[in-house]
Amino acid sequence: MKIGIVCYPTFGGSGVVATELGKALAKAGHQVHFITYQQPPRLDFFNENVYYHEVNIPTYPLFQFPPYESALASEMVNVAMNENLDLLHVHYAIPHASAAYMAKMILRAQGRYVPVVTTLHGTDITLVGKDASYEPVVTFSINESDGVTAVSENLRQDTYAHFNIKREIEVIPNFIDFQRFSRQKKDHFKKAICPNGEKLIVHTSNFRRVKRIDDAVEVFYKIQKQIPAKLLLVGDGPERARIEKLCRELGIYEDVRFLGKLDAVEEVLSVADLFLMPSENESFGLAALEALACEVPLITSNAGGLPELNVQGVSGFLSNVGDVDDMVKNALYILDDANLQTFKHNALERAKDFELSKILPMYEAYYERVVQESGAAVS
Secondary structure, X not given: OEEEEEOOXXXXXXXXXXXXXXXXXHHOOOEEXXXXXXXXXXXXXXXXXXXXXXXXXOOOOOOOOOOHHHHHHHHHHHHHHHHOOOEEEEEOHHHHHHHXXXXXXXXXXXXXXXXEEEEEXXXXXXXXXXXXXXXXXXXXXXXXXXXXXXXXXXXXXXXXXXXOOOOOEEEOOOOXXXXXXXXXXXXXXXXXXXOOOOEEEEEEOOOOHHHOHXXXXXXXXXXXXXXXXXXXXXXXXXXXXXXXXHHHXXXXXXXXXXXXXXXXXXXXHOOOOEEEEOOOOOOOOHHXXXXXXXXXXXEEEOOOOHHHHOOEOOOEEEEOOOOHHHHHHHHHHHHOOOOHHHHHHHHHHHHHHHEHHHHHHHHHHHHHHHHHHHHHHHO
């Protein structure tokens, strides 16, 4: 099958999932064409079935804001025609689903019907999509897609609750590639950070307020009062300066390292003892799944799709959003040497439920169904 994939070329969850899915499809023998405004960070070209098409956005004095959506739709049309695509798969509804609808109508006028699958990832529905400026377009674009998937049952239900969606939404969860995400021998790294055998705690995110990084810092602050520990914060974003200030005010700045954006996050996870995700909302929690694959148990909130990933008392613990004291109590239980190895084992076993080899066939089967149903509808 020849598949066009549209995504944001960023370190965010939707871009990572789209890129990894495309690479896996290519390895499985499909021809995959990425269409976006710059090369995604995790995209490589060591597979003959992977192609990249850059969206060129013209700038003219007339435009206060460059017309990205129109440029994207035009490039989708060009790639679909020139490469004879069977399907377009767009990740993150805004503005990719509406651009795909425009491309589909243009192609239809030229005698080609290329079905569109839209995957909902989270904030395109739970945050941005609810804005009155976008809601009518988001609703229309989802309903006009030939297939719609969501990364969790929680996101599926949220979409039905907040939008007038008539189309069936299929839940296909995020996945993990164990060829990349698995615990590596990085003892020298652990020794450099924790020279006295301290427990190592990690949080990764885009440093936005919804991630509640101040809660992660407060949890660490209270853990450190009980046992020796260090904290690694991976990522960057608008909250970073405030979080650095908080660490100084709490007197823990010397025990916290801000690592910024890292592509090889699996190297950090390989030396971690515990992963914190106290988010206000998570449609799935891809960073938490990556931690599980590296045998790192979880302390998370019970928000969004996290209860679908983190099994209470098995792979870690869930607490109410903002309940720092409960998170601290559960973290200390996991970090106890009598319990830690069991939780690490359980973390890996839970991650295996989301192994790429189990999820990829779900997408392939869904593609086949969408193509067959759209062909029957057109004829």
